[in-house]
Amino acid sequence: MLAYAAAYAGRGQTWMTVCRAKLAEQDAELLGGAARSFGVDRVGQVTPALIASAHHISVRYLHCLFQQDKHTVSGFLRxxxxxxxxxxxxxxxxxxxxxxxxxxxxxxxxxxxxxxxxxxxxxxxxxxxxxxxxxxxxxxxxxxxxxx
CATH class of the missing domain: 1.10.10 (Arc Repressor Mutant, subunit A)
Known part of the structure; x- marks a missing residue:
């Protein structure tokens, strides 16, 4: 993470801003991918609350992850x-x-x-x-x- 931050620090971004952005990006990829695969495997019975619970995140955060891709959890499941x-x-x-x-x-x-x-x-x-x-x-x- 430090190497990543150092590489971008020269572009006028602070170390903390770069780290937060990178963590958010990794989190979205990891949890968004996991939620999507969970939804595909059990799509007939799955709900946003079930996905969030299985991945130890809030339903609100799950919705935020999908919103980044201009999707909704319910729309994706449908x-x-x-x-x-x-x-x-x-x-x-x-x-x-x-x-x-x-x-x-x-x-x-x-x-x-x-x-x-x-x-x-x-x-x-x-x-x-x-x-x-x-x-x-x-x-x-x-x-x-x-x-x-």
Whole structure:
């Protein structure tokens, strides 16, 4: 840290200013990356409070870390949940699972909210997306869903 501060001290910055900036940068990279990986791994059940608690930081500080990247924690989690839904809708291994089961699995209990968010993000409804990517494998209407 001292070498880093010394290198920048000649640019009109004080040692303390440079150290604080470097610590903040390292902290944001470390905790922001950890929070993001935690959110991706358990994105269906995760909340900002759960992420903050797992990394021994306050919820407010977690929000500050994401704000530096012009994101919100909730927005990031929603993006990740939508991406997981999109991936499963296109994956033939999940063709027997209904759209409703997939959306519920990834934390979207309301079909209308999920449908609007999916269409806003990907330009088509979840059902249409599935038809385009594995339509020949999707369960027929009225067939009970046996996938759990």
């Amino acid at each position: 993006e990740q949940r939508l991406e997981r839904c999109r991936a499963e809708l296109a994956d033939p291994a999940h063709a027997a699972r209904s759209v409703g089961a997939i959306r519920a699995r990834w934390g979207f209990p309301d079909a209308a909210v999920f449908g609007r968010a999916f269409k806003r993000t990907y330009g088509v409804s979840p059902g249409e997306y599935r038809k385009r990517h594995c339509g020949h494998l999707a369960p027929a209407a009225g067939v009970p869903n046996t996938a759990k």
